[in-house]
Amino acid sequence: MINPLRVMEMAGTDQDHIEGCLAGRTDEFRHLVARYERAVFAYLRGHLRNPDRAQEAAQESFVRAFFNLAKLKKRDSFFPWLLGISRHVAREIDRREQTDMKLSAEYLEQKRRLTAVRARSHGEALEAAVSSLPARLREVVLLRFYADCSCLQISERLNLPLGTVTKRLSRAYSRIRKQIEN
Amino acid sequence: MQGHVTEEQLTALAEECLADREKTVVEEHVQQCEWCREQLSQIGEVRLRLTASAQGLELSSIEDAVLSRIERERQTREGRMTAWSRSIHLIRQVCAGTAFRAASISAVLIVIVVLVGVFYSEPSQAWSLEQSIEAVQEKRGVHFAGSLTIEGSRVECQMWVRGRQGESRMQDMLLRAENGTTVWVSGNATYVYIPPEPVVYKDDAQTAGFTHWPGAAFLQLLQKIARNAEVDYRFDLFAARRLVVLKAQLVDVGGPKSFVLEFDPSSKLLVRLKSWNNYDWSGPPTFQADSVTYLDSAPDSLFHVELPDGVVYRDREVSVAAETIGLLTTPSSGLSLPGLTEEEASRKIVEGVYTAEISGDLAGFRRLAPLASLWDDEQLRTLLAGTDGQESVIEVVEVGEPRRRGRSSLGPLIVVPVVVRHKEGSLYEHKIIVQIRHGAGRDFSCVVYGPYGVPYPVE
Numbered sequence: 001m002i003n004p005l006r007v008m009e010m011a012g013t014d015q016d017h018i019e020g021c022l023a024g025r026t027d028e029f030r031h032l033v034a035r036y037e038r039a040v041f042a043y044l045r046g047h048l049r050n051p052d053r054a055q056e057a058a059q060e061s062f063v064r065a066f067f068n069l070a071k072l073k074k075r076d077s078f079f080p081w082l083l084g085i086s087r088h089v090a091r092e093i094d095r096r097e098q099t100d101m102k103l104s105a106e107y108l109e110q111k112r113r114l115t116a117v118r119a120r121s122h123g124e125a126l127e128a129a130v131s132s133l134p135a136r137l138r139e140v141v142l143l144r145f146y147a148d149c150s151c152l153q154i155s156e157r158l159n160l161p162l163g164t165v166t167k168r169l170s171r172a173y174s175r176i177r178k179q180i181e182n
Numbered sequence: 183m184q185g186h187v188t189e190e191q192l193t194a195l196a197e198e199c200l201a202d203r204e205k206t207v208v209e210e211h212v213q214q215c216e217w218c219r220e221q222l223s224q225i226g227e228v229r230l231r232l233t234a235s236a237q238g239l240e241l242s243s244i245e246d247a248v249l250s251r252i253e254r255e256r257q258t259r260e261g262r263m264t265a266w267s268r269s270i271h272l273i274r275q276v277c278a279g280t281a282f283r284a285a286s287i288s289a290v291l292i293v294i295v296v297l298v299g300v301f302y303s304e305p306s307q308a309w310s311l312e313q314s315i316e317a318v319q320e321k322r323g324v325h326f327a328g329s330l331t332i333e334g335s336r337v338e339c340q341m342w343v344r345g346r347q348g349e350s351r352m353q354d355m356l357l358r359a360e361n362g363t364t365v366w367v368s369g370n371a372t373y374v375y376i377p378p379e380p381v382v383y384k385d386d387a388q389t390a391g392f393t394h395w396p397g398a399a400f401l402q403l404l405q406k407i408a409r410n411a412e413v414d415y416r417f418d419l420f421a422a423r424r425l426v427v428l429k430a431q432l433v434d435v436g437g438p439k440s441f442v443l444e445f446d447p448s449s450k451l452l453v454r455l456k457s458w459n460n461y462d463w464s465g466p467p468t469f470q471a472d473s474v475t476y477l478d479s480a481p482d483s484l485f486h487v488e489l490p491d492g493v494v495y496r497d498r499e500v501s502v503a504a505e506t507i508g509l510l511t512t513p514s515s516g517l518s519l520p521g522l523t524e525e526e527a528s529r530k531i532v533e534g535v536y537t538a539e540i541s542g543d544l545a546g547f548r549r550l551a552p553l554a555s556l557w558d559d560e561q562l563r564t565l566l567a568g569t570d571g572q573e574s575v576i577e578v579v580e581v582g583e584p585r586r587r588g589r590s591s592l593g594p595l596i597v598v599p600v601v602v603r604h605k606e607g608s609l610y611e612h613k614i615i616v617q618i619r620h621g622a623g624r625d626f627s628c629v630v631y632g633p634y635g636v637p638y639p640v641e
Contacts, residue, residue: 022509023591026252033245041241055244062248063255070462070504088464126235128343145236151199162199170193173228180231 001180014078014157021069033062034078039142040086047090048129057093061086076159080139130172137172140165187211191380192222196229199396222505328350328471328528330359336466337361344480351636354485356388366392366487370611370638374498375489382489383498387613425453429463451476472598499588500595500615504632506553510592515552516629527628528616535614536600537579539566551630571608572606579603584616588635593626597634610637 012031034172040061045054065082072081128140140160143149151169155162187208195208212218213508225442312471323344329336339359346353355367362377372385395549426445440463444454452474456467498612502510509515519527538546544562548554554562567574596616605607607618613634 019591022504022507024511026249026256029252029576030249032243033248034243037244038236038239038241041244042236042239045239051240055241059244059248059251062244063251064249066252067255104235126231130232139337141232145232146235146239151197163194166194166197166199167190170190170225173193173225174189176232178230180228 002128004047013076015075015172018069018075018078021066022109026066029062029066032065032078034116035123036082037062038080039079039146039175042127043138044086044090046129046131047087048093049128053093056090057086061089064089071173076157080135083139084144125180126176129176132179133172133175137168137175140168141176144169159182169177186215186218186221187220189225192218192225198220201282209510209530222318240533284503321478322474323477324473324542325473325475325477327473327475328469330363330470331466332359332363334466335361339363341471342484344482344485352388353560354480356485356487357390362496364489366485369484370635372635373487374497375493380490380493382493382495384495385498385635388638389635428550497587500597500634501588502590502595502615502617506631507591509552509555510590510629511619512552515549516617516619516627517550518625518627524594524618524626524628525586525596527626528584528598528618529581529629531600531616531628532600532614533581535580536575536602539575542578551632553632565606572604574605575602576605579609587615590617593620595631596628601640609640611640612637 012028014032014035017028017031021032024117037058041054041058044057045051048054048057061082064085065078070087071079074081133141140154141159143154144151150155151152151162151165153161155165158165160168189206191200191204192212195205195212200208212222249566281514305377323342326341326343328339331337337359341357344354345351352367355365359364364373364375365369366373367388367390370387372387372389373382374384374390376380381383418589424447426447427442429440429442440460441459442456442463443452445451446453454472454474456470458465459468463532517527519530519533522530530555535547535550535560538550543556544559547562579601582601584596584598586594589595596618598616600612600614601609602612615631615634617629617631621627
């Protein structure tokens with residue numbers, strides 16, 4: 001879980017830290033990484049089903065986000081925007097690997113093994129279920145469980161009414177439950 | 183309570199988000215209703231699994247790795263930077279605000295042509311820079327036909343550029359997009375009109391298009407300052423010709439850029455190009471020219487602009503690129519001049535930067551104008567003085583009245599006009615942007631950001 005001392009250090013808003021980075025204080029990006037690294041990693045692991053690749057993709061996502069911060073128009077929407085970048089990175093990795101693998105005779109065998117591994121791992125199955133949620137539902141689940149935010153904090157961070165947050169969580173739980181049962 | 187409570191209410195109960203009164207009602211119902219208890223239990227099960235999954239997530243913090251990668255990437259990008267000029271050549275004024283999207287596109291082309299220099303300077307190619315210079319020697323203008331990407335939508339556009347008679351500099355530029363967006367340079371001013379807003383925004387400097395039109399002298403200049411490119415070949419099935427493809431990336435003061443340019447080996451000329459405002463050619467190109475045609479003549483009628491009745495003209499605020507703010511805040515840069523007003527300090531620092539340039543003090547120049555640290559000494563000298571040294575400043579004739587023209591997150595931006603004499607004897611007006619940096623209380627310091635537009639000859 002997140003270290004409480006770290007949470008205190010991370011007290012500034014996303015917008016504060018983004019402004020700091022844009023003003024040349026690169027170190028402020030550290031706070032944003034600390035705040036969202038677990039959520040991004042969980043999402044990517046669910047998508048890529050490989051912890052090493054997920055960690056590499058998470059780093060890549062943050063680096064790309066840093067160099068594109070100036071393009072982020074709504075600075076209070078950093079997390080959804082970051083997830084968008086992560087999705088893009090994950091797809092690039094998928095495409096690259098699929099291309100490579102299709103050229104290989106081992107393609108079908110690897111695919112079969114991946115499916116088997118995925119079925120064995122409950123944690124990753126759960127993360128895969130979270131990753132396959134629609135973006136709006138996925139954001140709240142990742143913030144709630146992997147970034148350790150309360151519903152109230154999520155509503156502030158995503159600028160949503162509290163009722164909308166609980167409604168989205170409710171729909172997300174329902175979908176995750178069905179997916180796991182299947 | 184009749185029936186059951188909703189799933190949203192059960193979730194809110196599990197998340198402890200219900201108001202006291204509603205919580206009591208829902209809890210009482212759940213106690214009496216087996217079906218709702220089962221639903222609540224299932225929600226609890228999912229929450230428990232998610233909590234366990236999050237707690238079991240094995241991730242050592244990636245903070246240090248990310249910060250270190252950012253630093254490495256930044257160094258790599260800065261090493262590739264090519265396109266900024268203090269006084270003359272390759273200005274890229276950042277077109278901030280929605281009204282200036284199109285202007286920023288045309289400004290991108292300044293950078294694109296930088297890369298032509300690299301391409302022609304490749305010794306392994308089947309032609310030389312001299313051949314290319316020869317090929318454009320008699321040309322007077324260029325026409326581009328293609329498209330812009332504006333807020334995710336592709337908009338067809340055309341652009342014309344004309345060189346000044348007897349000189350290598352750009353005289354006029356006109357960009358027309360199918361949605362009515364029009365950007366043009368005329369005299370020492372740049373105009374942007376994006377309908378339906380009945381306003382033309384004006385810069386009183388040449389801030390879009392090319393500084394030197396893409397003719398012979400420009401190629402010579404570019405050969406000296408450009409870096410970083412990869413060359414490949416492809417066969418164009420439609421035109422039945424072999425094309426040379428150049429892919430390149432760079433970062434300029436406006437942020438990362440990537441390009442694909444195609445050249446016809448027989449004519450030696452650029453025939454197609456695409457550019458992106460990112461570093462990896464991702465997404466739709468910001469600008470795409472499906473055809474590039476060099477013109478033997480470029481009459482005035484090409485640059486005639488008609489606007490609807492009732493359009494009003496407004497000055498556009500000056501801005502600085504967000505990506506450059508870091509360099510502008512370098513503590514060792516700039517000047518603090520206690521007792522002077524911001525305008526007086528702006529004049530002083532501009533005088534200082536010209537003194538450094540005239541005396542060849544590049545370290546002093548970089549201290550006052552820190553963006554110049556993006557280039558090595560040789561590049562900077564070329565940017566300041568031109569390929570033959572004739573454009574170097576030898577005398578400051580007059581420093582004009584500073585004007586506040588905008589602000590950045592650091593403080594006000596002041597434009598200082600300066601009339602200077604170039605080595606070849608002519609007088610030019612330069613306009614320099616000074617960034618005022620506000621500290622605690624009334625303290626401030628200032629730093630030179632860069633040129634506002636390109637030098638313009640004084641009649």
